[in-house]
Amino acid sequence: DAGITQSPRYKITETGRQVTLMCHQTWSHSYMFWYRQDLGHGLRLIYYSAAADITDKGEVPDGYVVSRSKTENFPLTLESATRSQTSVYFCASSEPRGQETQYFGPGTRLLVL
Amino acid sequence: GQSLEQPSEVTAVEGAIVQINCTYQTSGFYGLSWYQQHDGGAPTFLSYNALDGLEETGRFSSFLSRSDSYGYLLLQELQMKDSASYFCAVNQAGTALIFGKGTTLSVSS
Numbered sequence: 274d275a276g277i278t279q280s281p282r283y284k285i286t287e288t289g290r291q292v293t294l295m296c297h298q299t300w301s302h303s304y305m306f307w308y309r310q311d312l313g314h315g316l317r318l319i320y321y322s323a324a325a326d327i328t329d330k331g332e333v334p335d336g337y338v339v340s341r342s343k344t345e346n347f348p349l350t351l352e353s354a355t356r357s358q359t360s361v362y363f364c365a366s367s368e369p370r371g372q373e374t375q376y377f378g379p380g381t382r383l384l385v386l
Numbered sequence: 387g388q389s390l391e392q393p394s395e396v397t398a399v400e401g402a403i404v405q406i407n408c409t410y411q412t413s414g415f416y417g418l419s420w421y422q423q424h425d426g427g428a429p430t431f432l433s434y435n436a437l438d439g440l441e442e443t444g445r446f447s448s449f450l451s452r453s454d455s456y457g458y459l460l461l462q463e464l465q466m467k468d469s470a471s472y473f474c475a476v477n478q479a480g481t482a483l484i485f486g487k488g489t490t491l492s493v494s495s
Contacts, residue, residue, distance in 0.1 A: 293406060306482060308485075312398065315486055315487035315488045316473065316475075317485070318483070321482045330387040363428060363429070365429075371415075372477055372482065373419045373431075373475075373477045374431045374434065375431065377429045378428060379428050379432070380428055
């Protein structure tokens with residue numbers, strides 16, 4: 274199916290465990306983004322990528338790692354999950370000349386116990 | 387630093403008009419976007435202003451004044467389905483967006 278998908282949609286993990294959230298888009302958009310959304314904070318940018326093998330830090334990158342070996346995939350890894358990383362994570366993509374128009378995936382709800 | 391300010395909550399009745407304001411302070415500015423997010427859903431793009439003035443898309447309009455670092459989203463003929471959160475976002479450097487904290491709009495009958 275065309276679009277942007279995220280997996281898993283829900284995840285419960287424990288403090289200290291490694292967790293990887295997947296993001297896949299079928300539009301061949303150059304830009305991809307990871308946000309976290311918490312009550313009272315809106316959407317905060319974690320990392321973004323302008324193209325395969327090019328990534329950059331956003332507003333809140335600490336504790337997260339990203340990679341982009343293929344244009345269509347942009348996984349986000351929590352190397353050692355902490356309770357403060359309990360959040361809803363959204364992946365988004367956009368075309369190079371249209372960063373103002375981002376297309377969001379359905380989100381992953383992550384609970385760290 | 388950078389910041390976007392928008393009201394946390396707005397309430398209105400069906401059929402009314404509501405305006406959601408957004409003021410911003412950023413080191414670079416390419417344009418102002420607006421997104422809508424229903425409870426439990428993903429944000430969806432509504433509109434974008436790169437230049438001063440009003441952009442109209444159906445019942446929704448968005449305005450920008452670059453000299454005042456200010457913009458607003460105007461929603462007309464409100465419907466119950468417009469109850470959602472609305473985010474303004476700044477395209478700061480032509481790459482990533484910086485989002486405001488969002489305004490929760492509640493529409494009642």
